[in-house]
Amino acid sequence: MTPRKVPVDWDDLEMALTTNAGEWTCYLDVRTGEVQMVPAHCLDGDGDWPSEEEIDAGLAAGHLIHVEPLGSSVEYGWMAEFASTVGDARLRDLLEVALNGRGAFRRFKDVLHDHPAERERWFAFRDGQVRAAAREWLAENEIDATTAPPRRRS
Numbered sequence: 001m002t003p004r005k006v007p008v009d010w011d012d013l014e015m016a017l018t019t020n021a022g023e024w025t026c027y028l029d030v031r032t033g034e035v036q037m038v039p040a041h042c043l044d045g046d047g048d049w050p051s052e053e054e055i056d057a058g059l060a061a062g063h064l065i066h067v068e069p070l071g072s073s074v075e076y077g078w079m080a081e082f083a084s085t086v087g088d089a090r091l092r093d094l095l096e097v098a099l100n101g102r103g104a105f106r107r108f109k110d111v112l113h114d115h116p117a118e119r120e121r122w123f124a125f126r127d128g129q130v131r132a133a134a135r136e137w138l139a140e141n142e143i144d145a146t147t148a149p150p151r152r153r154s
Contacts, residue, residue, distance in 0.1 A: 003144040007033035010149040014130045016067040017137060018075070026067040027055065033147065035067065065141055070133055072105070078129045079108050082122055091115055 006028075012035035016026035019037070027036045042049040050058075058064035076099070083095035091111070098107035112119040131149055138145055 003142045004030055005146050006030050006143050007147045008138065008143070008145040009033050009035060010131075010134065010145070010147065012037070013067065013134050013137070017070050017133055018130055019069050021069045021071070026069075027058065027064040028067055028141075028143075029058070029064055030143065031063055033145075036064070065143075067137070074133070075126075076104065078126060079104070082125050083108075085125075086118060088118075091118060 013028065016024075016028070016035045016037060019026060023040055025038050025040055029036060036050060038049045038055070055064060059066065080099055083092055083099065086092040086095060094111045095108060098104060098111045112122055134149070
């Protein structure tokens with residue numbers, strides 16, 4: 001099958017891939033490249049959100065593709081991978097300790113808060129990981145993006 005050419009909204013796709021699955025349900029509209037983000041509690045069609053019937057019809061017609069979030073275990077893996085790249089042994093140890101047990105995400109961010117250069121490096125690393133995940137998701141769904149991803153700060 002030939003990949004579908006879609007003008008992907010990269011920022012929204014990346015947000016959909018990293019959103020909390022319990023809060024949002026996301027769909028890529030292959031006709032427009034836009035991501036429809038529907039609050040989980042609004043699938044009844046109230047307000048400005050599409051109804052469950054509209055979503056089901058879009059899925060059946062092939063206009064919508066469900067965007068399954070990557071999940072916290074993927075981002076946790078990114079944090080562990082990043083921590084292993086930190087040159088300062090003391091900071092690396094602090095990050096590795098922060099990743100143990102409940103609250104790891106908050107502790108990891110708290111540790112980086114006091115190290116602005118490494119914090120910026122973390123954001124650049126994470127942006128790269130999310131971008132790679134978006135490219136992989138598009139390939140898995142046989143989509144050829146006709147738009148380039150936006151440039152990130154360096």
